[in-house]
Amino acid sequence: MPGTKIAESIRREHVIAAAYEIAATEGLRAVTIRDVAARAGMSTGLVLFHFKSKDQLVLELVDWVLATTTALQVGRDILAIASPLERLVALLAQEMARLSSEPARMRLFFEFWAAGLSDAGIRRRMQPELDRYREAFRPIAEAVLAAEPDRFPHTTPDGLAAVAVTFIKGCAVQSMIDPDLDINQFLAAAEGLLRRPPSMSAPVSIT
């Protein structure tokens, strides 16, 4: 006995949300049509009516996770920092704090990452987003290199941007398995490594 009709866009949102909740808490392996349908409060057939197949559902879940994970926001407070290197450090601090504050989301992100290695469809969705994220670091990386050319004799802006992103990824990976990771302690060490030794500026504050 079919129930009341609901707008397609709302149904799709409910399904994606249900799939995300299951994937983020129990892993991708636990995402089944039946469980997703049950959590979304509908029948299994309806899920496959709105999403043609399970693969399609997973791919749209990838898009949904990426849209809320790999968007780099460079706020005015960061742009206002005069020293390029300090600006980069501040941006690193922001991203590490942001990504490590949602271990469940990062955990799913990396599960997709691993899945993308053997699943061409997932890989095709993730690669452009990741490239865009790294590219967002390029302007600041260029400024850092221009400010201190002697310090980076063999470094390209792309290389420095890649290093920054790698550092963020490492932090996110670590925080997945260690939710109590002390980000401040972490940043203090990173800051010491990055900053010029004779510096006496105050530690970066995380908002």
Place this chain on the structure above:
Amino acid sequence: MPGTKIAESIRREHVIAAAYEIAATEGLRAVTIRDVAARAGMSTGLVLFHFKSKDQLVLELVDWVLATTTALQVGRDILAIASPLERLVALLAQEMARLSSEPARMRLFFEFWAAGLSDAGIRRRMQPELDRYREAFRPIAEAVLAAEPDRFPHTTPDGLAAVAVTFIKGCAVQSMIDPDLDINQFLAAAEGLLRRPPSMSAPVSIT
């Protein structure tokens, strides 16, 4: 019609090797009793005779992968470096080169990592190994802090060791999906960040 008997230890090695080959190339999801048995050249029943269950097989595969992945070798050439910070940089370079040279192994490692978040059995096997790996960085981290106390005012040896390991993990994660990653370019940027600005030493060479 059963075949010739073979020593149990050899059988177990064959099974683990077959499981590793499948997992490293097609992902953990592709590891099934049947496929592992086929690749190892035996029947499905025999696999479950030597390993009581599939979970048991996977757990032993975890051990096998960890044994050849998270062992930190600090050679004499690195110990001979006078400057603690240069020693740390050299060790980072060695580990990044080592781990990124085997993307298939790292890929499986991180798949276990993700699996450990929802599978307590896998987590219990990995956690001690990872702690040991990080602990291996502690002596060098202590030396770095002792050599330049002004540079790291709020940093503990554990914190610095965690940062070093995180950087390595980030590099390994990156190289998984991007096998053509230019490690040298990567290291040049990292070196510029880590080293004291007026330095004029030669780039670190990777063996």
Place this chain on the structure above:
DNA sequence: GCCTATATTGAACGCATGTGCAATACGCGA
């Protein structure tokens, strides 16, 4: 108020998987 397109249901099918098990072959000590 009917009628058609669409949404929705739940059962059914086919397939792959983990596991159990009875039958059988092997190697070794007596």
Place this chain on the structure above:
DNA sequence: TCGCGTATTGCACATGCGTTCAATATAGGC
């Protein structure tokens, strides 16, 4: 040579999965 414990086989079973589909309820145009 015989017998016994162990290794080995391949099939059968139950389960869970993705997917299909006929039946049915809903909403909106006429």
